[in-house]
Amino acid sequence: MFLRNCWYVAGWSHQFPADGLVTRTMLGDPVVLYRKADRAVVALEDRCCHRLAPLSLGRLEGDDLRCMYHGLKFAPSGKCIEIPGQSFVPGKAGVRAYPVVERDCWVWVWMGDPASADPALIPRALGHGEAGWIMRTGELAYKANYELINDNLLDLSHLSYVHAKTLGRNSMAWADSRPRTTSLARGLRVERWVVNNPLAPYLGRPADARTDSWQSYDYLAPGVFLLSSRFYPPGSAAAGDMAAPRPDLEPFWVSQTSQAITPIDEKQSIYYFSSCLDRESANEEQADAQIELFRRAFDEDNAMIEAQQRVIDRTPRPRMLATASDGALNQFRRLMARLIEEEAGADASAVANGQHPAITQASA
Numbered sequence: 001m002f003l004r005n006c007w008y009v010a011g012w013s014h015q016f017p018a019d020g021l022v023t024r025t026m027l028g029d030p031v032v033l034y035r036k037a038d039r040a041v042v043a044l045e046d047r048c049c050h051r052l053a054p055l056s057l058g059r060l061e062g063d064d065l066r067c068m069y070h071g072l073k074f075a076p077s078g079k080c081i082e083i084p085g086q087s088f089v090p091g092k093a094g095v096r097a098y099p100v101v102e103r104d105c106w107v108w109v110w111m112g113d114p115a116s117a118d119p120a121l122i123p124r125a126l127g128h129g130e131a132g133w134i135m136r137t138g139e140l141a142y143k144a145n146y147e148l149i150n151d152n153l154l155d156l157s158h159l160s161y162v163h164a165k166t167l168g169r170n171s172m173a174w175a176d177s178r179p180r181t182t183s184l185a186r187g188l189r190v191e192r193w194v195v196n197n198p199l200a201p202y203l204g205r206p207a208d209a210r211t212d213s214w215q216s217y218d219y220l221a222p223g224v225f226l227l228s229s230r231f232y233p234p235g236s237a238a239a240g241d242m243a244a245p246r247p248d249l250e251p252f253w254v255s256q257t258s259q260a261i262t263p264i265d266e267k268q269s270i271y272y273f274s275s276c277l278d279r280e281s282a283n284e285e286q287a288d289a290q291i292e293l294f295r296r297a298f299d300e301d302n303a304m305i306e307a308q309q310r311v312i313d314r315t316p317r318p319r320m321l322a323t324a325s326d327g328a329l330n331q332f333r334r335l336m337a338r339l340i341e342e343e344a345g346a347d348a349s350a351v352a353n354g355q356h357p358a359i360t361q362a363s364a
């Protein structure tokens, strides 16, 4: 089950050329995307309403897309505007068009009822494309359900184990820290001090140097992770009674990352991630080193989560044991279940009232 009335990342802006078709499978839907002459991105159902050939094998004609099986032509609205061999185009002939917004170097697609597509619901990715930040990007395909990746990002105690040699830096500081969780409208805020942790080698500090870091992230439906990490000298957390750092307390290093998970289907997902370093304290080489560290670390997550998915698939009635570290992930799973349930309820009542269901296919 997926939450449909939600913005999903379809990719990085640079993955959508000025002239070309890009395909994605999102929430099980085949989607073809392209840019119009004004550079706005169009997302259409990748399935011709005539004989169901993929429109991604078609041809761009200005802002329109022609199916190259029998030549039906579609406007960016999804409406069929030409049928070779006949002068009449039925009013309902067309394919589904998905609302698209390009923001913060990501292309966001609304997978539900277009009438509910509110751009104000799009989370602002941290530092993306901003002059004060050195940004690097990546993506990773998963053979796993997106909720297992949400679980992973909502329990960072795994850094001390899965990432012992990368992000965890052979320390138990992450596993030993207890986060504070606050509810947000469509997500959670998770904050914690990670105390007396070793520093990443690319900071150029002595090998035995330590830091107290304030790690604060928002985790928003359907799976958007916005983390700000601020690094201070050791002792800073205790000096402030473990409260959030005062605004006048200057960190010596700041890092931000925004990450988004988009389900391909129930068993596959795609994961987009960034690394953003404060240009005032970091340089390009450090940005390269950090994204390389992230890639290695996220490969570690990928290996663990795909293996976990395979075990779950082989288990007749999988049951999980809750631990103290599971608080945030269980809260987020309940939130997603409630949003999906509310959406299903709204769809059912719209049908009962004779209105259009939330997801309507305007085919001929």
Ligand code: FES
Residues within 6 Å of the ligand: 048, 049, 050, 051, 052, 053, 067, 068, 069, 070, 071, 072
């Ligand atoms: S399948 Fe597209 S025109 Fe026939």
Ligand SMILES: [Fe+2]
Residues within 6 Å of the ligand: 152, 158, 159, 162, 163, 297, 298, 301
């Ligand atoms: Fe991880």
